[in-house]
Amino acid sequence: SYELTQPPSVSVSPGQTARISCSGDALSEKYTYWYQQKPGQAPVLVIYKDNVRPSGIPERFSGSSSGTIGTLTISGVQAVDEADYYCQTRDSSGAYVFGTGTKVTVL
Amino acid sequence: QVQLEESGGGVVLPGRSLRLSCAASGFTFMTYAMHWVRQAPGEGLEWVAIISKDATNKDYADSVKGRFTISRDNSRETLYLQMSSLGPEDTAVYYCAREEAEAGTFGYGLDVWGQGTTVTVSS
Numbered sequence: 001s002y003e004l005t006q007p008p009s010v011s012v013s014p015g016q017t018a019r020i021s022c023s024g025d026a027l028s029e030k031y032t033y034w035y036q037q038k039p040g041q042a043p044v045l046v047i048y049k050d051n052v053r054p055s056g057i058p059e060r061f062s063g064s065s066s067g068t069i070g071t072l073t074i075s076g077v078q079a080v081d082e083a084d085y086y087c088q089t090r091d092s093s094g095a096y097v098f099g100t101g102t103k104v105t106v107l
Numbered sequence: 108q109v110q111l112e113e114s115g116g117g118v119v120l121p122g123r124s125l126r127l128s129c130a131a132s133g134f135t136f137m138t139y140a141m142h143w144v145r146q147a148p149g150e151g152l153e154w155v156a157i158i159s160k161d162a163t164n165k166d167y168a169d170s171v172k173g174r175f176t177i178s179r180d181n182s183r184e185t186l187y188l189q190m191s192s193l194g195p196e197d198t199a200v201y202y203c204a205r206e207e208a209e210a211g212t213f214g215y216g217l218d219v220w221g222q223g224t225t226v227t228v229s230s
Contacts, residue, residue, distance in 0.1 A: 001169065031213040035152070042202055042223060043144075043152065048216035086152050094166055094211060096142070096154035 002091035004099035011105045012077045020102045022070040022087030032070035033088040034063055036081075043086065047072060074104070082106045109133040109219050111203050116224030121194055129186040129203030129221055136184040137161070140208045142217055143177060143188045145199035145226075155201070156188065164210040170196075193228045200225050 004024045012018040022032060034047040045054050047063035050070065060075045070089075074081055087099035115127040129141070143155040156167045156177040165177055176189040186203050200223040208214020 033216045035217070037152075042220035043204075043217070044220075045216045045218045048218075049213065054216070054218060084151075088152075088154075088217075090213060095168060096157065098144075098152040098154060101151040 002097050004087050004097055006087060006099040006102045009103045011107055013107045014079060015076055018074040018077050018104055020072040020085050022099050023068055025068060027068050027070050028065045030089045032065050034072045035086045036083045038083045077106055079106050111219055111221035113203055113221045113224035116226045118227045118229060119193055120230055121228055123193055124191040125226060127188040127201055127224060131184045137181040139205040141179060141186045142204045142206060144202045144204055147199045159210045195228050198226060198228050
């Protein structure tokens with residue numbers, strides 16, 4: 001089955017840049033989506049189709065994809081960005097797949 | 108406002124069945140594909156199932172295929188998940204979510220989620 005692998009955790013100081021990777025076979029040939037989830041809350045879509053921000057998502061969130069790696073970048077990290085982040089795509093059969101998740105800690 | 112509200116969760120014995128509902132409001136339900144996604148305690152997100160906007164196409168995660176059935180009633184603007192042969196591994200918060208997508212294509216992401224309903228499978 002198709003798998004998306006993310007680092008378990010990323011730590012970043014306020015104002016710095018956080019980069020979260022998402023690794024999957026031929027990922028750049030698919031679209032990658034990113035979700036933010038805070039404790040006790042439902043996920044929120046922050047990036048769709050690799051690099052598009054939905055309405056209402058701050059400009060500091062951006063996405064990219066190359067080869068087997070998708071990347072979510074948070075520029076100028078703020079305390080409110082502390083959360084779990086999940087990537088997502090669809091495999092060759094059309095099934096949806098979520099990544100393993102990354103906990104972002106703002107120091 | 109745009110809203111999804113799940114219901115139907117609870118504690119259920121192993122091997123039994125349960126039906127979840129997801130009521131939509133504030134948007135044109137019949138124009139969106141709908142998903143169920145679950146999250147076991149302390150774990151990550153797991154996609155469960157998708158149904159196309161006209162219910163002609165459905166797909167399931169391997170972990171629930173043959174046990175769970177997704178359906179929708181566009182006249183009632185409600186999504187359902189019929190779960191049978193439940194086991195402890197099905198214990199999770201179950202979320203419904205919408206996606207603007209055509210069957211078989213990459214859509215615009217799961218952009219609206221409900222707050223979830225908790226299913227606990229335990230004897």
